[in-house]
C-alpha cells in the first residue's frame with residue numbers, strides 16, 4: 001500500500017487553505033474505512049472510524065496487535081461523549097470540564113453503537129478528547145469518533161515524532177499526518193469511572209493528585225508500579241511488554257555517585273563480553289558515565305523533559321543496536337509515576353536497588 005504523507009502544523013489552531021484541504025481528504029479516508037496516523041499532544045495515534053468494526057480490525061492488523069487490547073475512542077467535542085457511552089456520570093462531566101481537551105482518557109460503560117471490535121470485546125469504552133488542533137480537526141473531518149491506539153508497531157515505543165510513525169507504519173496504512181513532535185511524550189492518563197472510587201489504570205500527565213482534586217478519592221491499579229506481582233493489570237494493554245527496547249534494560253536506583261559507579265563497572269564487564277552498552281541518564285550525572293552511547297533525558301529537575309525524551313531515546317538505542325541499557329531511576333511521584341511506569345515496563349521490571357538507597 002502507498003502511504004501518503006501530509007505535513008500539517010496548525011499548532012495554534014489556524015490552518016492554511018491547503019492544510020484544511022488535506023485534513024478533509026484525510027477525514028474522507030477515515031470515513032471510508034481507511035487508516036490515518038495523526039499527531040496528538042501525547043504521542044501519535046493510528047486512527048480509524050471507531051464505529052466501523054472493519055476499521056478497528058485493520059488497526060489491529062497494521063499494528064500487529066492482539067485484538068483483545070481495546071482502542072481509545074477520540075472525540076473532538078465534549079458533547080460527543082454521550083454518543084459512545086451508555087450513560088454520562090457526573091464525575092465524567094467534572095473531569096471533562098477540568099481536563100478536556102487534554103491527555104486524559106475515561107473508561108465508561110459503552111453505548112451499543114460502539115462495536116466490540118473497537119473495545120476488544122469489553123462492555124466498557126475508553127474515551128478521550130485530545131487538545132492537539134490537528135487531531136481535533138481531523139477527528140471532526142473524519143466523522144467525530146476516531147479509534148486510535150499509539151501509532152507504533154506492537155512492542156515498540158509509542159511514536160513521539162512523525163519520523164517514527166513513518167518507520168513503523170509506512171506501507172501499512174493510507175495516510176500519515178506529520179504535525180511535528182508531541183509536547184508530552186507519554187500516553188494519556190487512563191481513569192476507570194466504572195468502579196468506586198475511580199481508579200487510574202495507566203498514569204500520565206494528569207496526575208493522581210490532579211484527579212483527586214476534582215473527584216475526591218482516586219485509587220491506582222496496584223500492579224502498575226510494583227515489581228511483577230503475578231496479578232494482571234486491569235487495562236488489557238498494560239499486561240503486554242510494550243515500550244520495549246530491543247536491548248535488555250536495567251534500572252538502577254541509589255545515590256548519584258553509587259549509581260554511576262555501578263553502571264560504569266557493569267558497562268565495562270558487558271563490553272568485555274561483546275555488548276554494546278547504552279546509558280539513559282540526566283544532565284546532572286551525564287559526564288560521569290563510560291559506555292558506548294550515553295543519552296540525557298534532560299535535567300533531573302525537569303520531569304516534563306524526561307517524559308518527552310524517553311521514547312525517542314529508547315528508539316535511538318534500537319537504531320544503534322545497543323544490546324544492554326542502564327537507566328537512572330526517578331521518584332514515582334506526580335508525573336514521575338508515569339515515567340517510572342513506562343520505564344519499569346520497558347525494563348520488564350528489572351530494577352537494581354543499591355544498598356544505601358534501601359536504608360533511606
Ligand code: TXA
Nearest residue numbers: 042044045070124125126149150187188235236237238
Ligand atoms: O495518549 C494516548 O492515550 C494515545 C493517543 C494516541 O491518544 N493512545 C494510546 O492508545 O496510548 P493505546 O491503544 O496505545 O493504549 C490504550 C490503553 C491500552 O492499555 C488499553 O488496554 C486501554 O487503554 N484501554 C482501552 N479501552 C479500555 C477499556 N475499555 N478498559 C480498560 N482499559 C482500556
Ligand code: MG
Nearest residue numbers: 149150158242
Ligand atoms: Mg500503545
